[in-house]
Amino acid sequence: MRAVVESLEESRIREVANEGLGREGVLKFWFGESDEVTPAFIREAAIASLQAGETFYAHNLGLPELRHAIAGYTHGLHPQQSTDQWFDRIAVTSGGVNGLMLASQALVEAGDEVVVVTPAWPNLVAQPQIMGATVKTVPLKVVAQGAHAGAWTLDMDALIAAITPATRLLIVNAPNNPTGWTLTRDEQAAILAHCRRTGTWILADEVYERLYFAGDSSHGAAPSFLDVAVPEDRLIVAHSFSKSFLMTGWRLGWLVLPKPLTHAVGKLIEFNTSCAPVFTQRAAVVAMERGQDVTPALVAHLRRCRDTLVPLLQAVPGVTLAEPRGGMYAFFHLAGQDDCLDTAKRLVREAGLGLAPGSAFGPEAAGWLRWCFASRDPQRLEEGVQRLARWLARA
Amino acid sequence: MRAVVESLEESRIREVANEGLGREGVLKFWFGESDEVTPAFIREAAIASLQAGETFYAHNLGLPELRHAIAGYTHGLHPQQSTDQWFDRIAVTSGGVNGLMLASQALVEAGDEVVVVTPAWPNLVAQPQIMGATVKTVPLKVVAQGAHAGAWTLDMDALIAAITPATRLLIVNAPNNPTGWTLTRDEQAAILAHCRRTGTWILADEVYERLYFAGDSSHGAAPSFLDVAVPEDRLIVAHSFSKSFLMTGWRLGWLVLPKPLTHAVGKLIEFNTSCAPVFTQRAAVVAMERGQDVTPALVAHLRRCRDTLVPLLQAVPGVTLAEPRGGMYAFFHLAGQDDCLDTAKRLVREAGLGLAPGSAFGPEAAGWLRWCFASRDPQRLEEGVQRLARWLARA
Missing domain, CATH: 3.40.640.10 (Type I PLP-dependent aspartate aminotransferase-like (Major domain))
Structure with a gap:
């Protein structure tokens, strides 16, 4: 096999998702996809x-x-x-x-x-x-x-x-x-x-x-x-x-x-x-x-998801994030958690919360976590923030 | 664009197929696929x-x-x-x-x-x-x-x-x-x-x-x-x-x-x-x-197709081919038709017969033609050979 292929970094997001295999009740926000089925x-x-x-x-x-x-x-x-x-x-x-x-x-x-x-x-x-x-x-x-x-x-x-x-x-x-x-x-x-x-x-x-x-x-x-x-x-x-x-x-x-x-x-x-x-x-x-039957409603829904998640996250001690202008991710820094791959794995195991580690996206994002807010039920986002806050309080 | 990409040879099979665009009644044996729909x-x-x-x-x-x-x-x-x-x-x-x-x-x-x-x-x-x-x-x-x-x-x-x-x-x-x-x-x-x-x-x-x-x-x-x-x-x-x-x-x-x-x-x-x-x-x-409901019947049918097509083709003056041991193609040499890309295009236009030129597969196969015999109706193969024979007689 080519050395360059061998050295390609495996997805750290998948590494975190693997932590969740066989675990019940994990709230999964790690992948970049909505949990909504394609319209009928x-x-x-x-x-x-x-x-x-x-x-x-x-x-x-x-x-x-x-x-x-x-x-x-x-x-x-x-x-x-x-x-x-x-x-x-x-x-x-x-x-x-x-x-x-x-x-x-x-x-x-x-x-x-x-x-x-x-x-x-x-x-x-x-x-x-x-x-x-x-x-x-x-x-x-x-x-x-x-x-x-x-x-x-x-x-x-x-x-x-x-x-x-x-x-x-x-x-x-x-x-x-x-x-x-x-x-x-x-x-x-x-x-x-x-x-x-x-x-x-x-x-x-x-x-x-x-x-x-x-x-x-x-x-x-x-x-x-x-x-x-x-x-x-x-x-x-x-x-x-x-x-x-x-x-x-x-x-x-x-x-x-x-x-x-x-x-x-x-x-x-x-x-x-x-x-x-x-x-x-x-x-x-x-x-x-x-498309007019899909995308505008989706964007409006994602905006509601964002506006639900971001203020709640901003209120969590140690969290820094700015409101995203586009996309479907809240990307936030968590003080004192520089090894975000380890943090993300612990969040799965100890809090039932599935996020993607920032380091998956570049070394400059070590200490950051990505939260996909494309959730059909915004209540899941609220529950996720509660899990994060409780875990941080225990940690 | 990279020079190597620019120089990649375009499919000569598609070039022949393009000759058939808008032409009614062409018998198409040029692509490597059966004309049978996937089983229900x-x-x-x-x-x-x-x-x-x-x-x-x-x-x-x-x-x-x-x-x-x-x-x-x-x-x-x-x-x-x-x-x-x-x-x-x-x-x-x-x-x-x-x-x-x-x-x-x-x-x-x-x-x-x-x-x-x-x-x-x-x-x-x-x-x-x-x-x-x-x-x-x-x-x-x-x-x-x-x-x-x-x-x-x-x-x-x-x-x-x-x-x-x-x-x-x-x-x-x-x-x-x-x-x-x-x-x-x-x-x-x-x-x-x-x-x-x-x-x-x-x-x-x-x-x-x-x-x-x-x-x-x-x-x-x-x-x-x-x-x-x-x-x-x-x-x-x-x-x-x-x-x-x-x-x-x-x-x-x-x-x-x-x-x-x-x-x-x-x-x-x-x-x-x-x-x-x-x-x-x-x-x-x-x-x-x-798979047992699909492949054995398909292979038996392809064998019938091959056994229909090959002897008929072998009887056409100027044609040389051996019975194929596998695959779904009759690959034959046509005497005096060294520019097989041109031959294939003429067969589409003048005989309503769609074959793939041998030169698509390597320069050593110039003068050859590929006939995909995966045809639901073997009658189409017989009709195709008649068209080839008539075209050769006219040429």
């Missing part, structure tokens, strides 16, 4: 397709109907290109993670330098490493005091300094998992302008685009690199049906590509998974067509 | 899972129930290890192609040398190239005359000479797509013995294992490297639900790994697709449990 009308589209016998190979780039639906959705958020223009830039992938991996395969040569803004979902660092690249991380900074204490912010000077003509690719996830940090439009423009100068590609993981609570955009979504870029820019944006449509287990996502790359990414899809199942794509078409 | 009882298991709301993330390595079912299936064909021992060596993948790609990611470093036996499914050459490897092909040889004229055979001396201590990985697909060639047990043992000496990994694509007509094994399946290897050998075997269970569009396969690699491949799955959907895995469990 979406599942029914897949069922109808299976009943109709759609069990054959499909186009590498996705069903034309689905690409068209995604293109229309993209046009709705980003009207600077028509649905037909977006169509030629869409590739359906087997999950958001698969899209991100395809982008690394398309762009990253062994020995290339890749910059990743962290804390981040560990997959963003692992993928270019699998392709043989050297990864340089640029950590976000924590606001230590004041009204925004516990918020994570971008040190733009540090990021600009890290991206040089030797940098093949910048990978950035905003709204960010785990911190809830988002990029502003001005920051996106500044990063893009710099990357144009250095010839660096941008891979923007925008899967949380719709889960945005700041209310400072006309369509409700977070700022996107698509709105500051021109079609010719070296930019790939990764999306997923998982978060905004409650479809984690379906493994469906899409990439928005510069048009000249779409064909090549289709070839890579052939060599990676060939295609996504037709019956899951039929469900995704319906999710797109009836 | 398998689809119903997925439907039940969707109705039960199984729409969440799953284990990287696959549902334990499915891994157990695959392990039991593997034990049935290869009793030298127990079901529990095989269990620890099974990883569920998002299609056979995905398993093969994961194997390349696990083993192949940029600059490594990989040997591939050709003609072969083009993906086998492309995958290590995507990882930055140098691919050396070892062509099978065609029997020119006699009872086996048109059969492809292995030049063992050439293969042994090609595999040196510098060879990181040997990739071999047998029963072979497109030629129908299969490895004998003795050949497998000789290849393995040599690869042990050179320290070379073997990646065996055995997805056609069950589609074997030679009748010279006790369980009906083709010889497998698993039967000549010990658990510690550097051997990965790739399998798929697509061919033996009529599940092409489901994108489900599995790898049989040396136990120490299973955990690492689980990490790679996390970074590539995270997992296969639970509801497709539920269908696969049922396919495994009730």
Whole structure:
């Protein structure tokens, strides 16, 4: 086996989840998914397709109907290109993670330098490493005091300094998992302008685009690199049906590509998974067509979850966190618990509370914990905070 | 974009299929899939899972129930290890192609040398190239005359000479797509013995294992490297639900790994697709449990298809082919048609017959055509041969 594969860090979140195996009554907030089942009308589209016998190979780039639906959705958020223009830039992938991996395969040569803004979902660092690249991380900074204490912010000077003509690719996830940090439009423009100068590609993981609570955009979504870029820019944006449509287990996502790359990414899809199942794509078409029946209610619910959880957590002694602007995570610092992997394991065993350790997302987040607040029943969040507070009082 | 990705050859099969877009009445034998829908009882298991709301993330390595079912299936064909021992060596993948790609990611470093036996499914050459490897092909040889004229055979001396201590990985697909060639047990043992000496990994694509007509094994399946290897050998075997269970569009396969690699491949799955959907895995469990209701009848039907098609084709002037021992393809040489990509396109346009060009599988197969005989209605095969014969008579 390759040394780089051997050394890839195993998911620390899974390590914590393993502590919970066989334990009754653990409140699980460790994974990045809602506990809500995919809406019935979406599942029914897949069922109808299976009943109709759609069990054959499909186009590498996705069903034309689905690409068209995604293109229309993209046009709705980003009207600077028509649905037909977006169509030629869409590739359906087997999950958001698969899209991100395809982008690394398309762009990253062994020995290339890749910059990743962290804390981040560990997959963003692992993928270019699998392709043989050297990864340089640029950590976000924590606001230590004041009204925004516990918020994570971008040190733009540090990021600009890290991206040089030797940098093949910048990978950035905003709204960010785990911190809830988002990029502003001005920051996106500044990063893009710099990357144009250095010839660096941008891979923007925008899967949380719709889960945005700041209310400072006309369509409700977070700022996107698509709105500051021109079609010719070296930019790939990764999306997923998982978060905004409650479809984690379906493994469906899409990439928005510069048009000249779409064909090549289709070839890579052939060599990676060939295609996504037709019956899951039929469900995704319906999710797109009836997205207004899903996403706005979901975002409103997540906002209620956030507004339930965050003040309760802030009131717990030793906890520092800022209200997240997007995503579905409360990311908080717990004073005196620097070994957060150990803390997370103890919380499972001793408090029946399942959280993800911050160190899973980068060394700068040691001492932090991630709490996914996408809970159908907000009461579970309250019960979780009580468990945390009781455990801290005992500790 | 990376030069290697740009230069990956686009599927010539798709190029031919594109000739058929919008044309009515083309008899399509170009893709490697049956025209039979997945059996209803398998689809119903997925439907039940969707109705039960199984729409969440799953284990990287696959549902334990499915891994157990695959392990039991593997034990049935290869009793030298127990079901529990095989269990620890099974990883569920998002299609056979995905398993093969994961194997390349696990083993192949940029600059490594990989040997591939050709003609072969083009993906086998492309995958290590995507990882930055140098691919050396070892062509099978065609029997020119006699009872086996048109059969492809292995030049063992050439293969042994090609595999040196510098060879990181040997990739071999047998029963072979497109030629129908299969490895004998003795050949497998000789290849393995040599690869042990050179320290070379073997990646065996055995997805056609069950589609074997030679009748010279006790369980009906083709010889497998698993039967000549010990658990510690550097051997990965790739399998798929697509061919033996009529599940092409489901994108489900599995790898049989040396136990120490299973955990690492689980990490790679996390970074590539995270997992296969639970509801497709539920269908696969049922396919495994009730495989006796599917595969034997399918193999008997494919044998009838082969026995219908091959003699008819052999009677066409200018056609040379040998009866395939395994797989679901008739691979034949057509005299005077060296540019088989052009021939295949003309057959679509001028004869309404859709075949795959041999050159898609390697330059040594220029002048050949692949005919997938997995047709629910063997009458379609007869009609296809008539179209070919009429077209040749006109040409």
